[in-house]
Amino acid sequence: MSLRRTVVILGAGLATLLTVVILRAETTRLQSELSLLDSRAAVLWQELRENELELARLRNPALIRARVAQMRLQDSPVDRAAGDTQPPDR
């Protein structure tokens, strides 16, 4: 085997090894990144849920009525007839 052929074979082997190592490292890095993205998606989903539930809290009729009373708009015919001025319940 000539020196040149030996060098080529060793070079090819080294390149293959390097490629394998790089691919393996890249796979691990991407897996890790995917894991982080999963976590991020979970956090964002969580934020979405929190916002949905906060919206539900703000749509609570008691809060809406409190706001209506704050604006001095009586909304109930019974309240109107009775001149009800007490603060709305929670």
Place this chain on the structure above:
Amino acid sequence: MVVIVLLVAGAGRLAWVECTRGSGLREQAQRQHTATLVVPAQRGDILDTRGRILAGTLRRPSLFVDPSLVEDARFAAHSVAPVLGLNPTELEQIIRTRRDRGFVWVKRRLSDRELEDFLAVRRDRRLRAFVIRQEPQRVYPSGRLAAHVLGFVGAEQHGLAGIEQSLDGVLAGKDGWRVSTVDVRRRRVHSRPADYTPPRDGAGVVLTIDVHIQQRTEYHLRNAVKEFRAHWGTALVMDPQSGEVLAMAVVPAFDPADPIPPHPDAQQREAATQRMRNRAVSDSYEPGSIFKPFIVSCALDEGIIHLDEPYVINGPTRRFGSRTIHDTHAYSTLALHEVISKSSNIGMGLVGARCGNERLHRFVRRFGFGDPTGIRLPGEHPGLVQDFSRWSGYSTQSIPIGQEIAATPIQIITAFSVFCNDGILYRPRIVRGVIGPGGETLADYSRPVAVRRVLDSRTVREFRRRALVEVVRSGTGKPAAIADYQVFGKTGTAQVARPDGRGYLSGAYVGSFMCGAPSDHPRAAVLVSLYRPSAGAYYGSRVAAPTAAAILADTLVYMQVPPELTRDQGPTGAATVSVVVARRDQGADCQHAVTDSQQLITDN
């Protein structure tokens, strides 16, 4: 030679380790670089009839430790415990005694501050055995609203009361799990698809409750319970044309997010248990005079009596065999419709004598008393209708005035709806449907379920128009009159039976009123009951009728039901009610009709 000896010695050592500790070390290594994580299923939401969230789930951080990975228990415990407000000695003890376990909770549902402090400590001191897990937490955005309907969940997110309990199997879903390769700081590096079982999220439950009607019902009921110092009160609003429960309120209420105070003593626990009872379905009591229409209407339907028939009362007391029946006023003669509108006990005693026990028993059962209604709420009481063999001569006068019988509020409002829908007994419904996590319909319960026809439609219309309307126009229910709509209903004031069943408690009453409107085509039925009011007044006409009317008025306006009375007829006028606005479906026209009519009455 030396190298060879060293290699042989090393190989021998390896072989020895492999033989003696190999499997243990392999398991330890496996534990260190893999983690099995439970992926919790999302518990389904509970929604009102228009899709507003009444109960939802958030995820909150909880902390657990893998004791097998803790190298220095004392150091770990004294690092972590102070930032979480825990006792370091106790935590150290837990870590030491549970070395064989891979999982022990340290603290659940950390606050934001605790989480921040813990993460800082873990980063600085490299406490990799302590892991944060996001745990579900049930949230009720409207606070105490409809608490008795919704119920609550325990620490493990299993329903323990209300809809949370009765539909737990639908709401809960099924947890998934994932096996991952993790790095030294327990961060996930790699997961194989084969090692992942996705969670199956719980389905959402849509109720028939409307939050706006519910809120107004609770508001008016709370005021009444407070004003009359009642032990408790309950109010129900039902769509009588379908059996849908639009509101179900019980006062006092509780916070479903925190139903029992932490570390309660026996007294606090008992008080919390009482507060959590959904008395609208779980408590039965003698209905008293609100029971009279059920007997009279059946007797009318069978042609035994007639509404214009005169009854000689000669009150205020009258003997029936060995029993004396009392009226609140001394009436001489009353027509049958007046027996109802003036709530004459003597008149009802005479009706009972005309019918006889056998018929009375049939009438009672026909309206569903003595059977659970089948509403999907836990702990429903069937009420009490004694076996016919135990009925006596007393029953002939007791049953027509609502004694010797017990009924739950849901039974009473369900039976009263028969007078609103031309004679059909519908099964009350509180669940409208079930929707999957993607919004698809899994079950549809929105169609009315008719149990049976109880009365002929002509009998119902005549009885409603001539007897029940008269109750509010000129009878005991006058405080229930409201503008724009002709209310019909019946008052009731019942004595509270002694717990041993012998006689009645002195000065203890249940004041009730059941009503509906508009009288030509009822759109809502309301029942209000106050248990043992103690502020002086106790008659149903005084303690319950105004509250029921207020709830009814708010409900009808919210539902955009067109007004019913003309401008020259007050709500208590004696003239026949005429409809000024043709009935229309909900929509902009109805809103205009309401506004126009309100203007007419105001001008008048």
